Amino acid sequence: MYAGIDIGSRTICFAVVSGDQVIHSKITDTGFEPVKTARSLLKGNYEKIVATGYGRHAAVSDFADNVITEIKAHALGAVFLFPGARTVLDIGGQDTKVILLNDGGSVSDFQMNDKCSAGTGKFLEIMSGALGYAHLPEFAEKSLSGRSGVKISSMCTVFAESEAVSLLHRGIKREDIGIALHSSVVDKAAGMLVRVGFKAPLVFTGGVANNHCIVKLLSERLGVEVLVPPQPQLVGALGAALSGRKNI
Amino acid sequence: MADYRKMWRDMGLNMESHDQLLEALPPTYHDAYLTQNNRPASMEYFDFVVNEIHGLRVQELQEHKAGGGKVIGTFCVFVPEEIIRAAGGICIGLCSGIEIGTAEAEKVLPRNICPLIKSFMGFKLAKVCPYFESSDMVVGETTCDGKKKAFEILNDYVPVYVMETPHMKKERDWQLWREEVRDFARHIEEFTGIGISASSLAQSVREANEKRRALRRLSELRKCDPAPVSGKDCLLIEQIAMYDDVVRFTAKVNELCDELDKRVETGSGVFPAGAPRVLVTGTPMAIPNWKIPHIIETSGAVIVAEELCTGLRYFENEVDEQGTDMDAIMDNIAQRYLGINCAVFTPNTGRMERLLQLVKEYRVDGVIHCALSFCNSYAVEANRVEKVLRQENIPLLKIETGYDQEDTGQLKTRIEAFVEMIKE
Numbered sequence: 001m002y003a004g005i006d007i008g009s010r011t012i013c014f015a016v017v018s019g020d021q022v023i024h025s026k027i028t029d030t031g032f033e034p035v036k037t038a039r040s041l042l043k044g045n046y047e048k049i050v051a052t053g054y055g056r057h058a059a060v061s062d063f064a065d066n067v068i069t070e071i072k073a074h075a076l077g078a079v080f081l082f083p084g085a086r087t088v089l090d091i092g093g094q095d096t097k098v099i100l101l102n103d104g105g106s107v108s109d110f111q112m113n114d115k116c117s118a119g120t121g122k123f124l125e126i127m128s129g130a131l132g133y134a135h136l137p138e139f140a141e142k143s144l145s146g147r148s149g150v151k152i153s154s155m156c157t158v159f160a161e162s163e164a165v166s167l168l169h170r171g172i173k174r175e176d177i178g179i180a181l182h183s184s185v186v187d188k189a190a191g192m193l194v195r196v197g198f199k200a201p202l203v204f205t206g207g208v209a210n211n212h213c214i215v216k217l218l219s220e221r222l223g224v225e226v227l228v229p230p231q232p233q234l235v236g237a238l239g240a241a242l243s244g245r246k247n248i
Numbered sequence: 249m250a251d252y253r254k255m256w257r258d259m260g261l262n263m264e265s266h267d268q269l270l271e272a273l274p275p276t277y278h279d280a281y282l283t284q285n286n287r288p289a290s291m292e293y294f295d296f297v298v299n300e301i302h303g304l305r306v307q308e309l310q311e312h313k314a315g316g317g318k319v320i321g322t323f324c325v326f327v328p329e330e331i332i333r334a335a336g337g338i339c340i341g342l343c344s345g346i347e348i349g350t351a352e353a354e355k356v357l358p359r360n361i362c363p364l365i366k367s368f369m370g371f372k373l374a375k376v377c378p379y380f381e382s383s384d385m386v387v388g389e390t391t392c393d394g395k396k397k398a399f400e401i402l403n404d405y406v407p408v409y410v411m412e413t414p415h416m417k418k419e420r421d422w423q424l425w426r427e428e429v430r431d432f433a434r435h436i437e438e439f440t441g442i443g444i445s446a447s448s449l450a451q452s453v454r455e456a457n458e459k460r461r462a463l464r465r466l467s468e469l470r471k472c473d474p475a476p477v478s479g480k481d482c483l484l485i486e487q488i489a490m491y492d493d494v495v496r497f498t499a500k501v502n503e504l505c506d507e508l509d510k511r512v513e514t515g516s517g518v519f520p521a522g523a524p525r526v527l528v529t530g531t532p533m534a535i536p537n538w539k540i541p542h543i544i545e546t547s548g549a550v551i552v553a554e555e556l557c558t559g560l561r562y563f564e565n566e567v568d569e570q571g572t573d574m575d576a577i578m579d580n581i582a583q584r585y586l587g588i589n590c591a592v593f594t595p596n597t598g599r600m601e602r603l604l605q606l607v608k609e610y611r612v613d614g615v616i617h618c619a620l621s622f623c624n625s626y627a628v629e630a631n632r633v634e635k636v637l638r639q640e641n642i643p644l645l646k647i648e649t650g651y652d653q654e655d656t657g658q659l660k661t662r663i664e665a666f667v668e669m670i671k672e
Contacts, residue, residue: 054657071665095658107669109643112662 003046004240005064006073007034007055008233010093010121011207014041015237017245025234030055035062048244052236068243070236071099071110076246077239078203079105081229086199089189089218089226090236091208093121098192100199111192118155119188121208127181130161131174140213143178150180155188179213186217193222200224205235252303255310259382262375269348269376270302273536280542284478286518288511290504291481297488301535305491306378312338313382318440321383321406323368324391325557325588326413328581330567331433333452333494336442340379341490342368342386345537347651349374356401362622363650364534365398372405379491380406385439387432389413391592392625409435415592426582433578446574453567453577455494460563462501463489467560469508470552471610474517476508479528479551480541486558487535524549524670527606529633530618531626532557537651540618540659547664548671552610555603561588591625599629600636607642614643614670616663621650643670 001023006013008030016024024043031037034055039062042049050066051059052073060067068076070090078088079101088099094117100109117123128139150172154160160181167177185208193202202224208214209232219226229235257263277298297305309319320332321342329339347363349370357369371377380386388399388410399408411428414421437443463486469476485504489497511517526549528541533556541551554560565587568580589599606612617633619626630646637644645666649655 054661069661069665069668071661072668095661106672107665110662110665110669112658112665 001044001046002241002244003042003049004073004237004242004244005038005041005049005051005053005059006070006234006236006240007038007051007053007059008070008093008236009054009095010125011233012038012041012053012055013234013237014038015234015241016046017238017241022238025231025237027231027233035059039063046244050240050244052240066244068240070095071097071112072107073236073239073243074205075099075101075105075107075239076242077235077237078205078229080238080242081235082201082203082227085201085203085227087193087202089193089198089202089204089209090206091120091185091189091204091214092206092233093117096120096189096192098189098196098198100196109196111196113192116156118157118160119185121206123157123160123185124181124208124211124214126157126161127164127178130164131168131178136211139178140182140211142175143182143213144216146173146175146177146179148176148179148183150176152177152180152184155184160184179217182211182213182217185214186221189218190221198222201227203227203229203235205229205232207233209233250303252307255307256302256378259306259310259378260375261378261381265349265374266302266376269346272346273301276536276538280480280538281484284480284518284545286516287481288477288504288507290500290507293500293503294481294484294488297492298484302378305493306382308493309338309340309379309382313384318384319382320436320439321380321386323386323395324389324413325562326389326391326585326590327387327411328429328432328585329494330449330452330456330581331429331436331444333455334444334449335433335436335440337436337440340383341534342371342377342380342383343490343532343534344368344371344377345534345651348376357398360622361398362392362394362620364532364620365394367534367651369398369402372402385409387411391590392623394622413592414586415594417586417593422582422586425586426579429582429585430578444574446572446577449574449577450569450572453569453581455498457566457569459489459494459498459501460566462498462505463563465505466501466508467553467563469505469512472512472517473525473611474515474519474521474523475525475550475552476511476517477504478518478545479526479554480538480545482551483533483538483541483554483558484535486554486556486562487533489562490535490558519545519550524613524667525552525611526550526667526670527553527555527603527610527612527615528559528618529555529603529615530630531620531623533618534558539649539651539653539656540616540647540663543656543660543663544616544667547660547667549614549667552612553606555599555606557590560602560606561590591629596629596632600632603633604636604640604642607637607640612642614645614666616666617644617646619646619648621648 051064352373353370
C-alpha cells in the first residue's frame with residue numbers, strides 16, 4: 001500500500017493505492033493545523049507516504065517519507081487515469097497550473113500563476129458569497145443559465161468582487177453576473193493553455209474541475225473535449241501515492 | 249564584531265533604522281549560508297566580511313578619507329574601476345538587494361519601479377548605508393531608463409557623475425564610449441586631485457585583471473561534478489567583489505581555489521555527483537539578495553554559473569595588458585567594458601551565443617532566467633533567450649520577482665517542479 005497526501009490551501013486529499021487500484025481516499029478541509037489534520041487521515045501501515053501541495057515540506061518533517069511538487073503529482077495522477085493525456089490543467093484553491101506532458105507521460109513544460117490567486121478556487125468562492133449563494137455547486141448551476149453579455153474586467157479578486165456588487169446594484173441578474181465571473185476564470189486559464197501551446201487530450205484536475213459551468217465554458221472556448229475525472233481534487237494525492245510506488 | 253557605533257553616528261547614519269537593518273541581516277544569512285553541507289573552510293574569510301559588513305571595511309574607507317583619499321560609489325559593471333583606483337580613489341559597488349527605506353524612496357520615485365533602484369534611493373534617503381554615506385561622489389550610467397532618470401533625483405542628495413553608455417555596438421558607439429572613458433578619467437583626476445599616469449593605470453589594470461582571473465579560476469572549478477562549492481557561496485563572493493579591497497580579495501579567492509583544487513582531486517563536493525546543474529541568468533542579484541539561489545539549492549539542484557552582473561559579466565573578459573602608453577591603455581579599457589552583454593543593448597546576440605556556450609561548458613541541465621520586477625530590458629529579452637534555448641531543447645524557467653518574500657511559496661513550487669523535470 002502506498003499513500004499520497006496533498007496538503008492544499010483549502011483541502012487535504014488523501015489516497016491509498018495497492019497494485020493498480022485506489023483502495024481508499026478521503027477529502028477534508030485544511031483547517032488551521034494542516035499537519036495534524038493530515039496525520040489524522042493515516043490509517044494502517046504504508047510502504048511509503050508521499051506528500052505534495054503547499055504543506056508538503058511540513059509533512060515530510062513530521063510523518064511523510066518523500067515529497068513531490070503538485071505539478072509532478074497531477075501529471076502522474078492524470079496519466080494514470082487518462083493514459084495518453086498530453087496536457088493537464090489544475091485549478092486549485094489558490095493556484096492555476098498548466099502542465100505539458102510528452103509521449104512518455106513526463107512533464108515537458110509547465111506554467112503557474114505568480115503570487116496572485118486571481119482566477120482560482122478562492123476567487124470563485126468569494127464571488128459565490130458576494131452574489132449570495134449558499135455554496136459553490138449552486139453558484140455554478142445557476143450561472144449555467146445566465147446570459148452572456150456582461151463583462152467582468154478586473155482579474156483581481158478584490159476589485160472583481162466590487163465590480164460584481166456594483167453590477168447587482170445596477171439591477172443585473174445574478175445569473176448573468178455569475179456566468180461573467182466564470183468566463184473570466186476560463187479566460188485566464190485558456191490564456192495560459194494557449195501560451196504554452198497545449199495539446200489534446202486535456203485533463204482538468206483540482207477542485208475547480210468540479211464546477212460544471214467552468215468545464216462547459218472551457219470546452220467551448222478551446223474547442224476540445226475537457227476530460228474530468230470523477231473526483232478531480234484527488235488527482236494530486238493519487239499522483240503522490242503512485243510516485244511512491246514508482247520509486248521502490 | 250567591534251563597536252562601530254561611534255563611527256556610524258559620526259557618519260550621520262540614522263542609528264535607529266540602521267539597527268533595524270542590521271537585525272534583519274543575520275537570520276537570513278544564517279539560514280541561507282551557515283546551514284550548507286560540507287562548506288569549504290576558506291569561506292571563513294567571506295563569512296567574516298559579511299559579519300563585518302558595516303564594520304571593518306567601512307572603517308578602512310573612513311581611514312582612507314581621513315588621509316585625504318576619495319571614495320567613489322558605482323551602480324553598474326560598466327564603470328571602469330581601474331580609472332578610479334589609478335587616481336587614488338576606492339571604488340565601491342553600491343547596489344543593494346534588500347527592501348529598505350521604501351516609504352522614503354516613494355516620496356521621489358513611482359511605486360512601480362525596479363526594486364534595485366528603489367532600494368538604492370531608499371538607502372540614501374533613509375541614511376542607513378555607511379558605504380553610501382562614505383561615498384564622496386557616485387557614478388551613474390545611461391544603461392536602463394529607470395536608473396538614468398533616478399540619477400537626476402539622486403543628484404539632489406549626493407554629487408552624481410553620469411557616463412553615457414551606448415545602446416548599440418556600431419563603430420560610432422565604440423567611438424563615443426572611448427571618449428566617455430577618457431572624459432571620466434579627466435573628471436576623476438580633477439575630483440581626487442591625483443593625476444593618472446600610464447604606470448598607475450597599468451598597475452590598476454593589472455590588479456583588476458588579477459581579481460577577474462581569480463574569479464574565473466573559481467568558475468572553472470565549478471565545471472566539475474560534483475561541484476566543489478555551492479552557487480550561493482560563489483554569488484556571495486561575487487557580491488563581495490564589488491566592495492572589498494582588490495588585492496586582499498584576490499588573494500582570498502585564490503586561497504579558496506587552492507582548497508577547491510584538492511576537493512576536485514578527491515571528488516569531494518557540496519552536492520552529490522549527478523545533482524541537476526542549473527545556470528542562472530538575468531538581472532543582478534545585489535547583496536543580500538539570495539532569494540532565488542537559496543530556493544534552487546534547497547530544491548536539490550546546484551547552480552554552476554551565474555550569467556549576471558554579479559557573476560560572469562563582471563569578470564569574464566579582461567583588459568588587454570599589451571598597451572603601455574596612456575592612449576592604448578584607455579582604448580583597451582573601453583574595449584573590455586563595452587564587450588559586456590547587457591540587455592540594454594540592441595540587438596544583444598552576444599548574450600544568446602554566450603548562454604549556449606555556457607550550457608555546454610558547464611554541462612547545464614536547465615536555465616533559470618530571473619528578472620527583477622519592472623525590469624523591461626531583461627523581462628523582454630527573456631523572449632530572445634527562450635527562443636534560442638528552445639531551438640536547442642534546453643529547459644528554461646522564467647521568473648520575475650522583487651526583494652519581497654511574499655511569493656516564496658509559489659516560487660518554491662515552480663523551482664522544485666523545474667528541478668524534478670530536468671532530473672528525468
